Amino acid sequence: MDTIIVLLNRDLRVHDHPALAAACARARRVVPLFVVDPAIPPRRRAGFLADALLDLRSSLRRRGGDLILRRGDPVAETMRLADEVGAQAVWVSADVTRYAQRRERRLAAECARRRLDFRTFPGVTVIPADALRPDGGDHYRVFTPYWRAWSAEQRRAIVPPPPVVRVPEGLDPGVLPLPKAEPYGVLRGGETEGRRRMTLWLRHCLDTYAETRDDLAGETTSRLSPYLHFGCLSPLELANAGAASEEFVRRLCWRDFHHQVTRAFPDIDRREYRPRGRRWNDDKDVVAAWREGRTGMPIVDAAMRQLAAEGWLHDRARLIAAAYLTRCLRVDWRIGAEHFAEYLLDADVAVNCGSWQWLAGTGNDTRPHRAFNPVRQAKRFDPDGEYVRRYVPEISHLPRTFIHEPWKTGVIRHYPPPIAVNWDPVDQDLRED
Structure with missing residues (x-):
């Protein structure tokens, strides 16, 4: 192919990026595109997202390419750019939410109408969300059987970053969306920072993770979840690198578990998966x-x-x-x-x-x-x-x-009494099923 657009969403990295690597191997020109979607407000994550986009742009430019930024409806903007560069294909990393699945269906329909090749690739989870299914069902409803199937599943190979990314000449790269104010300064976004933190944590904390993972005051947890959320780190690469700790890998499996549930039940954010008929307190x-x-x-x-x-x-x-x-x-x-x-x-x-x-x-x-x-x-x-x-x-x-x-x-100044003390005195850990 001559030109492929790789629409980026929650995969803001160059390491182990199957869609980007495949496009660079198959096409003469590749357009890494991120569309700032007004329908998905970044909320207090705007600064972290801006860091991630800036870092990704730097990584792509070091490889001769660029990160192309647009603002608007992602399907409309992708199709507009496809017409501008004469693209033959649009490739994306598959996602699971209701909005993401609708976006993929719309992209597929528009690509079909224009006779463009549309493909989805893995990369958001360790095991693709649609890869594992129990007998007689479309997804696993309980974690433990999923963990067994997940652990036995053969994983794809880690994909190296493309050495060269060639974008069409004269293409306007677009302006980075910078937040007006930075609410958090604890974690900086981006693949570079994510990989640095990953390397240090694996080296110094992985071996003791099972013993220290619940220490609230300690600083031994990885804090890598924001980098996984934005795709600054590959969950597969992290799972492979952390394989020495079953407890840590189990956390990543829980992440995959929730993704495969959401793919099958995309209304997970608004409807109860198992309705109990409870009357909630609306105080x-x-x-x-x-x-x-x-x-x-x-x-x-x-x-x-x-x-x-x-x-x-x-x-x-x-x-x-x-x-x-x-x-x-x-x-x-x-x-x-x-x-x-x-x-x-x-x-x-x-x-x-x-x-x-x-x-x-x-x-x-x-x-x-x-x-x-x-x-x-x-x-x-x-x-x-x-x-x-x-x-x-x-x-x-x-x-x-x-x-x-x-x-x-007795009386404690400047601190309120507890609102509710009606908990059951018998404590059962809620971590596993």
Whole structure:
């Protein structure tokens, strides 16, 4: 072929990019295109996205190419550019959300109308979301059988970055979308930074991941999830590199699990996967207190304040905060998922909404009525209260005995009493099914 457009979405990298590598191998000219879609507001991820796009443009330019940026409807802009450069094909990395599947169908239809070759490629997950199916079903509904099938599945080979990328001459590269303000400064976006962090974490923390993964105050978790969300890192490359730790690879399998569920149930962000007929608490003051980190439950408030300040949360902190909202306060999981989607750098629809539904008992959980005790969780995973003291300074003076239960000391100034203490005293870990 003479010219192929590679439409980029959640695959902002040059390493292990099957669509980009195949296009560079097959065509004389390749147009890496990213369309800033007004229908998908970047929310507080705008700075991270801008970093990723700038880094990708630099990587492509070092290979003789460029990142072409446009703004508008991605299908319309892709077709307009295809007419401009005389493209024969449009290739993309397959995605799973309702919006992504609709976009792919529209692209396929427009390409067919113009007699352009349209193809989807793997790359967003370790194993393609449509690759594994149980007997008699279109997707796995329970994690453990999926984990067994996923672990036994043969993986594709890692694709090296293309040495040369040739774009059509005289093509306007477009302007990078820069945010007006940078809300987070903890993590910088881009493949270069993602690969640096990946290399350091694999070298220094992988071996102890199973023992330290739930330490809320520690800094041993990888914090690579935003780079996976934007495709700055290949999940397959990360899974292969982290194979020495089954616990770590299991986390990546959970990510794939939620993606294959979302592909089969694309309304996962709005409809309950397994409706339970529950009546949710619609008290706006309760919701506001949870969002602002003033529930009176220190471990929950610490998590919510970290989320607002950094755009990232430890997996255990997410579990505690989400379970408290849905299990103790009885608030609709959709409210919590939307709040996380606003603040998290890594909040893709599949993992965010799939995890919230799982915790709320409406998702892929074989035991939807598990008991959960936030105080016991706090004492277990933040035993000295270091995490709480870091984000809830008004009670940092309390001793270890009371840091997770300040109401037992009597009146605490400048900190509210707990909204709800109606949790079951029998705590069952919610991490696995």
